[in-house]
Amino acid sequence: MSFSKKRYFTYLFITIIVFVMPFIKINGNHLLLLSFDKMQFHFLGLAFNMNELYVMPFLLMFLFIGIFAMTSIFGRVWCGWACPQTIFRVIYRDLIESKILGLRRIKNKQKELDYSKNSTKIKKYISLFLWGIISLLASINFMWYFVPPEDFFLYLQNPLEHFFMIMFILSTALFLIYDIVFMKEDFCTFACPYSRIQSTLYDNNTKQVVYNTNRGGEIYQNSEKSILNIKQWSGNEECTTCEACVKICPTHIDIRKGLQVECINCLECSDACSTVMGKLGKKSLIYWESTNEVINNKLSPLFSLKNLVYIVSLFLCLAFALYFTGEKEDFLVNINKTTKLYGIKENTVTNNYVLTIHNTNKKEYTFDIEILDSSFKIKRYRPLKLQGKQRLKTVLILQTSKALKTTNKKDSAYKVKINIYAKENKEIKVQRELSFIYPRKDLLK
Ligand code: SF4
Numbered sequence: 001m002s003f004s005k006k007r008y009f010t011y012l013f014i015t016i017i018v019f020v021m022p023f024i025k026i027n028g029n030h031l032l033l034l035s036f037d038k039m040q041f042h043f044l045g046l047a048f049n050m051n052e053l054y055v056m057p058f059l060l061m062f063l064f065i066g067i068f069a070m071t072s073i074f075g076r077v078w079c080g081w082a083c084p085q086t087i088f089r090v091i092y093r094d095l096i097e098s099k100i101l102g103l104r105r106i107k108n109k110q111k112e113l114d115y116s117k118n119s120t121k122i123k124k125y126i127s128l129f130l131w132g133i134i135s136l137l138a139s140i141n142f143m144w145y146f147v148p149p150e151d152f153f154l155y156l157q158n159p160l161e162h163f164f165m166i167m168f169i170l171s172t173a174l175f176l177i178y179d180i181v182f183m184k185e186d187f188c189t190f191a192c193p194y195s196r197i198q199s200t201l202y203d204n205n206t207k208q209v210v211y212n213t214n215r216g217g218e219i220y221q222n223s224e225k226s227i228l229n230i231k232q233w234s235g236n237e238e239c240t241t242c243e244a245c246v247k248i249c250p251t252h253i254d255i256r257k258g259l260q261v262e263c264i265n266c267l268e269c270s271d272a273c274s275t276v277m278g279k280l281g282k283k284s285l286i287y288w289e290s291t292n293e294v295i296n297n298k299l300s301p302l303f304s305l306k307n308l309v310y311i312v313s314l315f316l317c318l319a320f321a322l323y324f325t326g327e328k329e330d331f332l333v334n335i336n337k338t339t340k341l342y343g344i345k346e347n348t349v350t351n352n353y354v355l356t357i358h359n360t361n362k363k364e365y366t367f368d369i370e371i372l373d374s375s376f377k378i379k380r381y382r383p384l385k386l387q388g389k390q391r392l393k394t395v396l397i398l399q400t401s402k403a404l405k406t407t408n409k410k411d412s413a414y415k416v417k418i419n420i421y422a423k424e425n426k427e428i429k430v431q432r433e434l435s436f437i438y439p440r441k442d443l444l445k
């Protein structure tokens, strides 16, 4: 199967996943959602509030190290096989313009359209219209990762109340029209930051698009084209100089010159060469392998030291992310001492706190407190009944009548452990350690 066909199947698979994912829920939570109106991040069916995003740094590290590792091992595999820009360009240029409307030939991407013909103009408007619809769908699909579909369709019934959402969708769709129809692959070459940094991650073991000069012959010398046609060959060079690989290239480069920043790893040149060389009973001269394998006849070990470091780092990031996912508390509690240091009445000392409980569950619970240290008691606290997702503040006053150890010179701080639990299900609990300030001796007399 040609690389192009494999890529088309990959694109179809990715498109289905990206469209379906926002509709999949586990325990009422999404697989991936960053909801700004609910201030929540959903990941693999777990919901995190904005103040418990401790898993986020490890996911970001995983993402960035993953991109570096992927580029270092497989080159620009993302660009050719998964980047939305490339997928959209294939849909617009190869499917709409070439296959459906016959405006151009997939095999020759260098030819500009002839706008002197009316039929070309009409077909161009039709292609713009079709791409406009797809852009709008893609933009709505993108929005579902911020506003889940169940809310999105509700909001659509009152578009004026959700003006920002509508404007965001329309602006993204307009950008996609400009980018895919007018900027084309210039986006990859000049605007995409990833294309700029990736060449620093390559080495001779990186899998990339390589023209085999050993078989094909050197077409370029010092960046200048020295061989223009097959008659100039002196030996057994196999390249027919047919230029099929050049004509088909969407970024308008000649891969026989060596790897260039414009190359998006689409491998269309390799497929084109396969067709030409296939007629001569030979393999394509353009490989998707490392330079060491193609040119230097050396093996590129997958488990080199560099790759092992990447793999271990990725596992560590995942392990930390999973560990912190498991550490997610059943509900959120924040306890702060008030400005009053302590109160003394006879031999009883009190400390005041402001307690905030956020019931991050969907069910209603009544939250009570138990003290795990017998020296202290609760003087004031009324169990809080909170509906799902509700948050409330209340006052908690702890007291002790015991003569605790303290000095003449300064106040002492005691650590007091408390459990905050749901009365309906004691398994739902959170433990906190409070600081109880006990006055110095002379103040107690
Ligand atoms: S040289 Fe052109 S056709 Fe070949 S992989 Fe790169 S971008 Fe694609």
Ligand code: SF4
Pocket: 216, 238, 239, 240, 241, 242, 243, 244, 245, 246, 256, 272, 273, 276, 277, 285, 286
């Ligand atoms: S398609 Fe193959 S044979 Fe033709 S010019 Fe390119 S590398 Fe040479």
